[in-house]
Amino acid sequence: MMMNAVVFAWWWVFVCVFLGIFCRKLRAFIRWMRENGIEYSDALAFHEGDKTVAADIGVKALYDLKEGDLIATIPKEACLTVKTSQAAAMLDEAELGGDLGLAVAVMYERSKQQFSKWYGYLQLLPFRQSLPIVWSLIEIDSLLAGTELHKAIKEDRRLIQQDWRECYGILKDLYGEKFLENWFTLEHFLAAKTLVASRAFQVDDIHGFGMVPLADLFNHKTAAEDVHFTSVFDDSNSEEADLSSSPIRNKHDIGQFHLDLNSNNNGCHHEGSEEAVSSSQNGVENSTGSPSDWEGNTDILEMILVKDVAEGHEIFNTYGMLSNSALLHRYGFTEPNNPFDIVNVELATVSDICCQSFTQRHFRRRVNIWRKTGCEPCSSEGSEYFEITADGKPQAELLMLLYIIHLPDPACSSLLFEDDLVGKATRDVVAENENKLNAVGRVARVLGWSKGLCSQRVLVEDNNGNISAKPGKRKRQTRSSKLTKHETEMLSTTNRKHKKNPSKEPATQILGELDCWLLTIPVCRCLMSLLLERNSLYPQEEEGSMTKSVQMQSGKNFSLKDSVDYERTKLENINCEQDPKLFHALSLRLSERTILHKCWCLISERLKSLI
Numbered sequence: 057m058m059m060n061a062v063v064f065a066w067w068w069v070f071v072c073v074f075l076g077i078f079c080r081k082l083r084a085f086i087r088w089m090r091e092n093g094i095e096y097s098d099a100l101a102f103h104e105g106d107k108t109v110a111a112d113i114g115v116k117a118l119y120d121l122k123e124g125d126l127i128a129t130i131p132k133e134a135c136l137t138v139k140t141s142q143a144a145a146m147l148d149e150a151e152l153g154g155d156l157g158l159a160v161a162v163m164y165e166r167s168k169q170q171f172s173k174w175y176g177y178l179q180l181l182p183f184r185q186s187l188p189i190v191w192s193l194i195e196i197d198s199l200l201a202g203t204e205l206h207k208a209i210k211e212d213r214r215l216i217q218q219d220w221r222e223c224y225g226i227l228k229d230l231y232g233e234k235f236l237e238n239w240f241t242l243e244h245f246l247a248a249k250t251l252v253a254s255r256a257f258q259v260d261d262i263h264g265f266g267m268v269p270l271a272d273l274f275n276h277k278t279a280a281e282d283v284h285f286t287s288v289f290d291d292s293n294s295e296e297a298d299l300s301s302s303p304i305r306n307k308h309d310i311g312q313f314h315l316d317l318n319s320n321n322n323g324c325h326h327e328g329s330e331e332a333v334s335s336s337q338n339g340v341e342n343s344t345g346s347p348s349d350w351e352g353n354t355d356i357l358e359m360i361l362v363k364d365v366a367e368g369h370e371i372f373n374t375y376g377m378l379s380n381s382a383l384l385h386r387y388g389f390t391e392p393n394n395p396f397d398i399v400n401v402e403l404a405t406v407s408d409i410c411c412q413s414f415t416q417r418h419f420r421r422r423v424n425i426w427r428k429t430g431c432e433p434c435s436s437e438g439s440e441y442f443e444i445t446a447d448g449k450p451q452a453e454l455l456m457l458l459y460i461i462h463l464p465d466p467a468c469s470s471l472l473f474e475d476d477l478v479g480k481a482t483r484d485v486v487a488e489n490e491n492k493l494n495a496v497g498r499v500a501r502v503l504g505w506s507k508g509l510c511s512q513r514v515l516v517e518d519n520n521g522n523i524s525a526k527p528g529k530r531k532r533q534t535r536s537s538k539l540t541k542h543e544t545e546m547l548s549t550t551n552r553k554h555k556k557n558p559s560k561e562p563a564t565q566i567l568g569e570l571d572c573w574l575l576t577i578p579v580c581r582c583l584m585s586l587l588l589e590r591n592s593l594y595p596q597e598e599e600g601s602m603t604k605s606v607q608m609q610s611g612k613n614f615s616l617k618d619s620v621d622y623e624r625t626k627l628e629n630i631n632c633e634q635d636p637k638l639f640h641a642l643s644l645r646l647s648e649r650t651i652l653h654k655c656w657c658l659i660s661e662r663l664k665s666l667i
């Protein structure tokens with residue numbers, strides 16, 4: 057009892073000291089904003105630690121705000137960029153630009169401490185953001201195994217170390233005394249990289265990426281943001297720039313967002329680089345002249361509400377339409393039920409599964425034919441993979457690959473005799489004025505798929521989350537064989553469990569006509585094995601932690617639904633504030649395994665409709 061009181065007293069002292077420091081830093085930052093021409097609405101309040109999102113600082117509305125309200129303006133000169141930094145000339149000479157140049161600029165300004173123009177801003181920032189690239193190797197291996205991020209983070213760390221060595225080497229050679237050793241350690245570099253990844257924006261074509269004070273205090277909400285961040289360009293011909301997200305705004309593609317955590321080359325990321333292009337492609341929104349004193353100023357950034365915000369509510373930005381793995385990678389958090397979630401299945405895993413039924417030679421030859429038709433997997437950093445989206449829909453290219461692998465020899469030989477398969481298909485299709493078909497569609501046409509006339513059923517999800525097959529127009533395919541006992545068990549278990557946990561989504565058409573046409577019985581079976589194999593990459597569930605599961609033929613003892621339940625139960629027992637790394641890693645695993653399970657349900661329903 058006595059002990060508890062002592063612990064509580066110390067905790068209270070700690071909280072008070074912490075809050076005291078925070079308030080002092082915040083006051084200094086507010087003063088700094090005033091001195092540097094940053095103006096903001098008096099309706100904005102900075103709050104510390106909204107524990108519901110476990111974010112450190114956020115911005116709230118002190119009174120009702122209206123859509124269209126201009127809530128802040130930030131002069132570009134107040135942003136820390138490779139052009140505005142005191143190190144600008146040195147960075148230019150060393151040819152350091154892009155996110156790498158910005159990370160060095162942040163380190164340089166930090167090393168100047170109170171003599172830096174940005175001291176009042178930088179002292180408010182954490183030393184580092186807790187992104188997976190700064191987790192320990194043990195944490196990376198234990199928490200991320202099996203997830204999208206595991207390999208990517210390890211590769212990031214390797215490349216970041218390489219970048220740091222090269223870039224510090226150049227700077228030391230050129231300006232030894234200006235870049236003080238103890239401010240440019242690998243630890244400082246990694247820390248600066250986390251700040252750039254999680255807080256920088258593309259300012260404009262001239263400044264490139266920058267740390268944008270104030271704008272970077274807004275937290276993220278997927279597809280439900282309240283504010284847009286816009287830039288007014290000097291050049292009246294410039295395209296519009298929407299800065300509402302962080303700088304290198306990606307979709308849910310690991311390959312792209314990977315780029316801003318490691319510079320993947322000698323670090324010379326100048327305007328026009330892949331990142332710069334990708335961010336400006338993501339839409340720039342010119343200020344359309346809001347009713348404010350600042351109208352017409354071309355050197356400022358503006359923050360404008362895109363919807364009403366009620367008094368007391370947090371004002372959210374959006375960092376883009378990102379999957380949980382992208383959010384965790386770049387920002388260190390995940391969101392439940394993220395509609396942009398995705399899970400990848402590597403081509404190597406497809407090979408492993410297919411080679412259980414076919415020879416390596418057969419697999420390689422069929423993959424070659426598939427590539428020749430113009431189909432290709434996604435690729436990033438040397439790995440080739442296929443995506444399954446949040447609703448469980450597998451990428452059409454994967455279905456086509458499995459279809460071609462399972463084609464009987466005579467049918468496949470007919471493909472081989474086509475000296476220019478894609479060309480022929482395209483000619484036919486264009487002749488029919490249907491040039492919108494992608495490679496998969498065109499190849500399917502050559503293989504006999506006639507759009508709109510096929511026998512396939514379309515799978516739909518109703519309001520209760522039940523998946524069913526709508527009858528197609530033609531009679532069923534006859535290539536079927538009987539389900540194995542094991543499959544019958546799996547299907548009935550899947551359906552039973554699926555009904556117990558209805559999704560709240562509205563009726564959604566998930567698999568299209570072409571997907572269904574490609575999903576023949578052998579393709580369905582192969583895909584289901586693939587899902588189990590992908591699921592087995594996560595750390596094995598502990599003995600006795602599961603309800604009685606269906607025994608899998610492959611020796612994997614847990615059904616996909618069991619895996620989802622297992623992760624959910626584990627997540628429910630973790631406190632996000634106390635253990636954010638574990639919490640977000642589990643949340644990522646839960647979202648990925650949920651997708652695998654959704655895909656399983658779709659495919660098993662399709663299989664049932666064929667038998």
Ligand SMILES: C[S@@+](CC[C@H](N)C(=O)[O-])C[C@H]1O[C@@H](n2cnc3c(N)ncnc32)[C@H](O)[C@@H]1O
Binds near residue numbers: 114273
């Ligand atoms: C641009 S900063 C936003 C302001 C930040 N909360 C702060 O304290 O300065 C981005 C960081 O905020 C946190 N964050 C933003 N949105 C979040 C959310 N929805 N849930 C949890 N953390 C969030 C993450 O740590 C992220 O790396």
